[in-house]
Amino acid sequence: MKPFVFLITCFSTMTIFSQNSVLPLWPKEIPNSIKSDEIEEIVNENILRISKVQTPTIEVYLPAKKIATGQAVLIFPGGGYGILAYDWEGTDFAKLLNSKGIAGIVVKYRLPSSKSATEKHKVPLQDAQRAMRLVRSKAMEWNIDSNNIGIIGFSAGGHLASTLGTHYNEAVYAKQDEIDQLSARPDFMTLAYPVITMGEINTHGGSRKNLLGENPSQKMVDHFSNELQVTVDTPPTFLVHATDDTAVPVENSLLFYAALRKSKVAAEMHIYPTGGHGFALGLSDPHLASWTDQWIGWMSGLKP
Incomplete structure (x- = not known):
């Protein structure tokens, strides 16, 4: 069966459910x-993939008020800075969060591979900072605690996500309105x-090439090597990785965890022996699937 492919230029006006x-x-x-x-492209073949993002948006999933905890999580799908695995690492997690009383906000951010x-x-950090500020500005309207807004990437x-967590104060765009006066942390x-x-x-390699180009300067490499950017003000962090990940070596999480420890930032890390890369909810392995329970439990223990 051929994949279902369609092009969309006005995704920002779409409402999925009431x-x-x-x-x-x-x-x-x-x-x-x-x-x-x-033109922005969406391909739906097992996973909903969005590429060539033209209009960055947030898609907001709010839990029923009766179970709302006041927490919110902005979700940054992966895809090598070339596409967004929009449901696999996006809307599926927003729905999970809603079932736990947590608002889930999927960020459709621009990709540096776009010729626009x-x-x-x-551009990814610009969209990430703006998304955080926009959500914070809507906290009262959406029944969210403005001091209890996190991210997952x-x-x-x-x-x-780790760039936003370590570069949130970096001025990467000119302020457009009062929302841009709010913290992006x-x-x-x-x-x-x-x-x-x-x-x-x-x-x-693919992420680095798409973000920084073929031959980035050492200054640029260091600037976006986020294990080098951790400070005492970096937010508390939960990390999960599989040892047998051959696409993104587990050393990435280990480096960041070591930097968090050095700066005495609260951190929790779960390293699974198997799972490969891109396991998302991990539902194919009962042991790996427990990671989301650990994550939700960690979030519930945070104090705003």
Whole structure:
């Protein structure tokens, strides 16, 4: 059977269910964006893959008020900074979070591989910072505690999450409105089989190439090697990885955990012997599938 492929230029106006909404990130001009003939593409073949993102958005899943905990998690799907595994590492997790009383917000962020992007290395972080500020601005409306908003990222989305967690104060775009006065710092973060380092030994080559280009300077490599950017103000972090991950070596999580320990940042890490890369909910392995229980338990123990 041929995959179901369709192109969409107005995904930001789509509403999936009555309680879920899709909001554009940028009220005015999208920073570091130029007009091109590129069209956003969505391919649905087992996994919903979005590429060539033109209009970055957040898709908001809110739990029933009766069970709402006040927590919220922004979700950054992975895909090597070339595509977004939008349901596998996005909406599936938003639905899981809702069942636990937690708001789940999927971020459809721009990809540096798009020819509509200028200063390509900046665009994912621009969208991530704006997404955090936008969610924080909606806290009262969405029954969310503005001091209990975290993030989760997978693979390259884990690199973006760890970049937001360590570069949240970096001025990467000009302020557009009062929302941009709010903090972009996550209150906690979860990194699932994340790309952390841009150093050649342990990085994921595709993510590095898409984000930084073919021959990045050492300064750029160091800047986006997030194990080098951890400080005492880095948010508490939960890490999960599989030892047999051949795409993104487990050393990425180990490096970040060591940096967190050095800066005395609260951290929890789960390393599974098997699981490979991109296991998401891990439902194919009963042992691996327990990681989401550990994650939800960790979040429930955090104090805003």
